[in-house]
Amino acid sequence: MAAPKTTEGVLGTAAPRREGRAKVTGTARYAAEHTPPACAYAWPVAASVARGRVSAVDDSAALALPGALAVLTHENAPRLGEPEDATLHLLQSPRVPHRGWYVALAVAETLETAREMARTVRVTYDEEPHDVVLEPGHPRLYHPEWANGGNPGDRETGDFDRAWEAAPHRIDVTYTLSPLHNHPMEPHSATAVWEGGHLTAYDSSQGATPVAELLAHMYGLDQRQVTVVAEHVGGGFGSKGTPRAPVVLASMAARHTGRPVKVALPRRHLPFVVGHRAPTIQRMRLGARDDGTLTALHHDVVTHTSTVTEFVEQAAVPSRVMYGAEGLRTGHRVAALDVPSPSWMRAPGEAPGMYALECAMDELACTLEMDPVELRLRNIPDREPDSGKPFSSHGLAACLREGARRFGWERRDPRPATRREGDLLLGTGMASATYPVLVAPSTASAQAQGDGTYHVRINATDIGTGARTVLAQVAADALGVGLDAVRIDVGSSDLPHAPLAGGSSGTASWGWAVHKACRELRESGGTVVTVDTTPDVEAQQEYARHAFGAVFVEVGVDVVTGEVRVRRMLGVYATGRILNARTARSQFVGGMTMGLGMALTEHSSMDAALGGFVEKDLAGYHVPANLDVPDIDVHWIEEHDPHLNPVGGKGIGEIGIVGTPAAIANAVHHATGRRLRELPLTPDRVGQDLAGAAG
Amino acid sequence: MIPQRTATSSTLTLYVNDTAHTVTADHRTTLLDVLREHLDLTGTKKGCDHGQCGACTVLVEGRRANSCLLLAVAHDGAHLTTVEGLGDEGRPHPLQEAFHERDAFQCGYCTPGQIVSGVGMLCEAAEGHPSHVTPREVLERATGAPAELDRDEIRERMSGNICRCGAYPYIVRALEDVRHEVTRADGPARASGGGREVPA
Numbered sequence: 001m002a003a004p005k006t007t008e009g010v011l012g013t014a015a016p017r018r019e020g021r022a023k024v025t026g027t028a029r030y031a032a033e034h035t036p037p038a039c040a041y042a043w044p045v046a047a048s049v050a051r052g053r054v055s056a057v058d059d060s061a062a063l064a065l066p067g068a069l070a071v072l073t074h075e076n077a078p079r080l081g082e083p084e085d086a087t088l089h090l091l092q093s094p095r096v097p098h099r100g101w102y103v104a105l106a107v108a109e110t111l112e113t114a115r116e117m118a119r120t121v122r123v124t125y126d127e128e129p130h131d132v133v134l135e136p137g138h139p140r141l142y143h144p145e146w147a148n149g150g151n152p153g154d155r156e157t158g159d160f161d162r163a164w165e166a167a168p169h170r171i172d173v174t175y176t177l178s179p180l181h182n183h184p185m186e187p188h189s190a191t192a193v194w195e196g197g198h199l200t201a202y203d204s205s206q207g208a209t210p211v212a213e214l215l216a217h218m219y220g221l222d223q224r225q226v227t228v229v230a231e232h233v234g235g236g237f238g239s240k241g242t243p244r245a246p247v248v249l250a251s252m253a254a255r256h257t258g259r260p261v262k263v264a265l266p267r268r269h270l271p272f273v274v275g276h277r278a279p280t281i282q283r284m285r286l287g288a289r290d291d292g293t294l295t296a297l298h299h300d301v302v303t304h305t306s307t308v309t310e311f312v313e314q315a316a317v318p319s320r321v322m323y324g325a326e327g328l329r330t331g332h333r334v335a336a337l338d339v340p341s342p343s344w345m346r347a348p349g350e351a352p353g354m355y356a357l358e359c360a361m362d363e364l365a366c367t368l369e370m371d372p373v374e375l376r377l378r379n380i381p382d383r384e385p386d387s388g389k390p391f392s393s394h395g396l397a398a399c400l401r402e403g404a405r406r407f408g409w410e411r412r413d414p415r416p417a418t419r420r421e422g423d424l425l426l427g428t429g430m431a432s433a434t435y436p437v438l439v440a441p442s443t444a445s446a447q448a449q450g451d452g453t454y455h456v457r458i459n460a461t462d463i464g465t466g467a468r469t470v471l472a473q474v475a476a477d478a479l480g481v482g483l484d485a486v487r488i489d490v491g492s493s494d495l496p497h498a499p500l501a502g503g504s505s506g507t508a509s510w511g512w513a514v515h516k517a518c519r520e521l522r523e524s525g526g527t528v529v530t531v532d533t534t535p536d537v538e539a540q541q542e543y544a545r546h547a548f549g550a551v552f553v554e555v556g557v558d559v560v561t562g563e564v565r566v567r568r569m570l571g572v573y574a575t576g577r578i579l580n581a582r583t584a585r586s587q588f589v590g591g592m593t594m595g596l597g598m599a600l601t602e603h604s605s606m607d608a609a610l611g612g613f614v615e616k617d618l619a620g621y622h623v624p625a626n627l628d629v630p631d632i633d634v635h636w637i638e639e640h641d642p643h644l645n646p647v648g649g650k651g652i653g654e655i656g657i658v659g660t661p662a663a664i665a666n667a668v669h670h671a672t673g674r675r676l677r678e679l680p681l682t683p684d685r686v687g688q689d690l691a692g693a694a695g
Numbered sequence: 696m697i698p699q700r701t702a703t704s705s706t707l708t709l710y711v712n713d714t715a716h717t718v719t720a721d722h723r724t725t726l727l728d729v730l731r732e733h734l735d736l737t738g739t740k741k742g743c744d745h746g747q748c749g750a751c752t753v754l755v756e757g758r759r760a761n762s763c764l765l766l767a768v769a770h771d772g773a774h775l776t777t778v779e780g781l782g783d784e785g786r787p788h789p790l791q792e793a794f795h796e797r798d799a800f801q802c803g804y805c806t807p808g809q810i811v812s813g814v815g816m817l818c819e820a821a822e823g824h825p826s827h828v829t830p831r832e833v834l835e836r837a838t839g840a841p842a843e844l845d846r847d848e849i850r851e852r853m854s855g856n857i858c859r860c861g862a863y864p865y866i867v868r869a870l871e872d873v874r875h876e877v878t879r880a881d882g883p884a885r886a887s888g889g890g891r892e893v894p895a
Contacts, residue, residue: 016795023803024791024810026738026778033737066703111732112723185742185750185804185859234740234804235859267743464802464860582798586862590801593861618747618857627828627850629863 011477011647014582018469018488019232019462028232031204031246032189036260039191040069042253043114044245045104045121046269047096050130050611051338054094054103054123062117067109069257071121077105078252080218083243086308087273087341088214090248096125097308098132098340099612100272102245107253107261130338130611134304136174136281140335141302147314147332148348149436149503154331155320155386163296163327167287170296171364175284175356176678179604179613180277181270181621182345186234188274189264192250199254200227203247206236207500209459211243212493215251223493231491233463237594238344239274240463241502268616271604275343276613278303278313282356286364287325292378297325299357301332306341310334313342314349318434318658319357320386321546323379328386338611344502346594347654350435351661355598355679358431358662363675371414372666373404373550376432384544392543392643395574396432399550399637403430403572406635407552417673424556426567427671433573433659437508437545437650440499441534444513446475446521448528454479456488456518459495460510465653466583467506473579474511474647478518496530504547504651507579511647512536543643547650549573551592551663557671562687564600564668566630573655574637577648584652588634591656597624598657599664603680707771711736712780720767727751727762730777738778738807742857749856752808752815753777759815778807781814789876790814793869801860809856813870816852817877820844826851844874 022028047054059071077091090102106117131140144153164170191202199219205211208228216223228247233240246263253261265273280303287296299319305311316330345351365372380397383390404410412428413419419426444458456475462468472488479486489495499509512533521529554568571592578584601622604615615621644650661679669675674689699706699719706719709726711734718733727744730736730753739762742750746764753762754776762775782788790813793799800806820842825834828851829842842848849870850863858866 017798019803020795020798020800021787023800023806024778024794025782025787026736026807028803029737030740030804032741033731035732035735110721110724111728112721116723183859185748185802185857186740187742233802235802237859264741267745267747464800466801583801586798586801586860586865589864590861593863594859617745618743619745623857623859624861624863625854625857626863626866627847627854629850629861631846631864 010483011473011579012581015469015473015483015580016582017466018472030186030232030234031191031202032262032264034191034202035262036193039260039262040107040109040257041111041114042105042107042249042261042263043118044102044249044269045106045118045123046272047099047101047103049096049125049127050099050132052096052125052127054096055126056124057104058122062106062120065113065117065120067113068117069107069109070253071117072105072107072253072256073103078255081220083214083218085242088243088245088248090245091252098306098338099610100269100340102273105249105253107257132337132339132606132611133608134279134302134335134337136302138335141333144310144312144332144334147312147317149314151314151317153312156329157386158327160296160298160327160329163325164285164287167296168290169288169364169367171284171286171360171367173284173360173363173677175282175359177280177352177355179279180345180598180602181604182237182239182274183270183618183621183623184235184237184239187265187267187270188240188244188246190246190250191260191262192247192254193260194254198225199251201247201251202229204233204240205230205243206233206240206461206463206502208461208491208493209497210500211247214243215247226493228493229491230461233461236463237346238348238502241344241500245273267618271613271616272340275341277345277348277352278305278342280313280315280352282315284356284360286360288364288368292368292370292375294323294325294379296327297323298329303332303334304337304339304342305334306339307336309341310336311342313352315353315356317349318353321384321434322357322432324381324385339606346591346657347435350658351598354431354433354658355661358659359665362429362666362669372430373400373409376400387544389542389544392545393639393641394548395637395639396548399548399572399574402635402637403550403552403570406572407570409552416670423558423560425559425671426554426556427667428552428554429663429666429670430550430552431659431662431666433549433551433655435504435547435651435655435658437547437644438503438505439508439512439537439645440505441532441537442498442509442513443496443530443532444510444517445496445528445530446517448521453485453487454481456486456514457495458490458510458514459493459498460490460506461501462490463501465501465506465587466580467501467510469583470507470579471510471514474514475518478515479522504653507647507649508645508651511649512645515646541643545643547573547575547655549655549659551659553663553667555664555667555671557668557686559690562683562690564681564686566596566664569630570633571656572635572637574639575652575655576639576641576644576650578636579647579649585634587652588656589632591654592632592660593624593629595657595660596629596664598679599661600680601628603682705768707768709770710774712776722766722768724767725763726765726767726770729767730762736777736779740804740807742805749812750805750808752812752856754811754815757818759812776811778811781810788814789873790869793872797865797869797872799865799869800862805856805858809858809866812853812856814877817874821877
């Protein structure tokens with residue numbers, strides 16, 4: 001057969017988003033924007049105690065309101081099969097594991113009445129004492145067997161204690177991070193309709209297939225009796241990764257009332273029910289020789305989980321990847337507190353863990369009087385330090401060198417607190433970034449339409465990543481046709497099953513299946529091909545596969561107000577092949593912006609007395625606003641890694657948030673000479689510290 | 696027309712994108728919920744329902760406002776412009792095109808609010824309104840001439856619209872692209888429209 005036609009110009013080009021016009025004109029519909037005839041509205045009732053049991057629910061006043069339809073509680077809600085994720089076993093028991101746990105659901109003809117009903121329902125509790133504050137010496141801390149992502153809780157290679165004792169240069173410091181909230185702009189929402197035993201749900205989710213599986217299991221249905229649609233999703237950042245409360249509540253209410261029901265969570269509920277990034281207290285011990293070679297590294301993470309589910313933020317895991325040391329000890333300790341259940345938030349593990357590791361590296365560089373870029377270059381390992389596996393490719397050195405060159409790093413005076421512009425102290429800082437290459441099996445189908453066009457079907461989810469666009473590019477490339485010849489459907493569980501948009505794995509997982517289906521269609525000359533990549537994924541060779549990056553930042557610190565502002569920010573990434581320059585750049589910039597928020601604005605806290613998050617909404621929890629964010633410069637190193645998937649990408653959705661917080665914190669140290677080991681670096685903290693230093 | 700009222704609801708007319716809509720709304724219903732739930736104009740988004748995020752931004756008599764903070768019953772006869780009403784028949788507004796071209800969004804949920812806010816902001820600037828970052832010497836001149844929109848002026852004036860995907864640098868570029876295409880003539884007078892009476 002003829003050599004495949006070259007399709008340079010399809011994959012890798014900056015194709016605009018396929019749904020872009022629908023989004024800018026307001027016609028793209030999200031989960032709560034489907035209103036079937038006779039649709040009712042539901043508003044959840046959140047527990048007002050931090051621990052205990054519901055002893056009574058008085059719904060008489062609520063049900064007396066005009067337009068009231070029902071109040072669901074653990075006493076009358078449909079019985080559900082027990083899900084693997086216990087946070088979804090809603091209204092099935094009187095137990096209240098944390099403040100904000102849903103104890104009832106008000107259903108009414110209108111949104112206003114449902115809300116009024118929820119306010120009117122009287123819930124009484126048998127309250128129990130609660131324990132919500134994480135402390136480094138908490139008596140309930142234990143060593144979990146596993147941390148998130150299937151990572152072992154504790155690991156040691158070599159002999160850390162001996163290496164530590166022998167190290168001529170040592171850093172022993174502790175970094176503290178508050179809980180963080182995902183807060184996608186679209187609150188978690190669902191609209192559910194039961195029709196003749198078939199459940200259709202429009203859900204705000206990063207993956208409709210797992211939602212359909214959950215609903216089928218909970219209601220004892222065949223999966224063909226469930227359709228979950230997630231056509232447009234207003235962000236997730238992990239918090240819509242697995243099913244969440246709205247689709248469970250809406251489907252229960254719809255079943256109970258015989259009406260379609262819409263549930264859109266109030267913004268102030270989100271911190272309590274959609275997961276959060278757990279707080280971490282990270283002790284870092286680094287030992288090094290005179291030449292900067294790391295000999296001892298101990299990354300000790302203390303964090304919390306809830307009593308409902310064990311989720312351990314795997315913050316020590318990046319220390320198993322980044323730099324070698326003769327003695328390498330990494331571990332997690334977790335306490336199950338009476339707090340809302342933590343879950344995924346963009347780059348779980350890497351985002352908080354690399355903050356601690358990369359700040360500690362900066363401290364070590366200062367101790368050694370060595371350039372921090374040079375210190376990292378000297379410690380890039382030949383093999384993955386913890387596993388001993390060879391790397392499939394390793395782009396860190398290239399990112400560090402290219403970043404330093406573009407940023408003008410060689411002109412930097414390493415002495416801290418030496419640059420001043422009026423009331424501003426100026427400084428620069430840098431950090432490395434990393435994120436693992438994850439891939440999951442997927443199915444997909446490709447059909448020749450007979451007129452030179454093709455129809456690709458796969459239940460991928462486009463949560464704003466550009467998945468729809470990139471997969472069409474993958475298909476066009478594999479088919480050897482122009483982009484206009486490919487129609488692609490995503491975002492419904494009725495399409496060929498696919499994994500969720502998470503772990504920066506979407507494009508690799510879905511792209512592999514789309515590529516395979518299109519190649520097989522092209523080679524067979526048939527009309528339709530459906531493929532499953534399970535055998536291909538399982539046949540992958542044993543390599544350590546990671547994306548890397550380097551972030552460089554310049555900040556100005558106002559000595560009067562303590563305000564830190566980022567003046568310049570540069571990220572250079574090595575993430576395999578970039579499939580769409582436009583959407584890729586947006587994702588890198590978006591991740592770095594969230595990293596800026598983590599460094600400077602985003603903070604949450606537990607109310608020790610009342611047992612809930614204090615920062616409930618966007619007035620209390622500050623995500624970056626437009627004026628907080630400077631122009632952000634992003635570049636990438638073209639990487640040809642033969643050990644990835646056929647489309648060659650490593651995943652880009654999360655690495656942008658990794659490294660950025662440390663780079664900013666290191667720049668603040670360079671500007672002020674002061675080392676604050678807790679984020680965010682808000683004016684109150686920085687100002688007080690500067691005032692204390694001056695006084 | 697004379698509004699029909701009960702103790703808990705009123706019948707009122709809203710002129711949305713030059714079309715009159717007569718609705719009977721609960722007195723607790725916000726303009727945002729009338730748009731989304733009564734008129735099925737779901738382009739205007741609900742992000743926080745508390746005036747904190749700007750996703751619900753519409754033009755009310757040509758001025759940008761958070762529609763989640765406005766009660767519909769207090770706006771009988773008001774003229775609104777939503778994202779669906781920008782641009783001309785079948786042709787998107789230049790700012791909508793610029794957002795698409797600049798990839799000034801990812802998930803798209805804050806986007807309609809950003810775009811409507813941007814149109815309102817450009818009108819404000821064309822009318823010479825200053826902002827928090829406008830230099831003192833410009834304020835003191837007080838000529839009423841159109842405000843010069845450098846990047847920091849755009850950033851400041853767009854800081855009422857939160858984008859969690861982090862598209863801010865591209866939102867700024869999209870506004871730079873069209874900053875001279877929106878003039879005083881595009882302001883409140885035009886945005887408030889003619890008000891054809893059409894049954895809801």
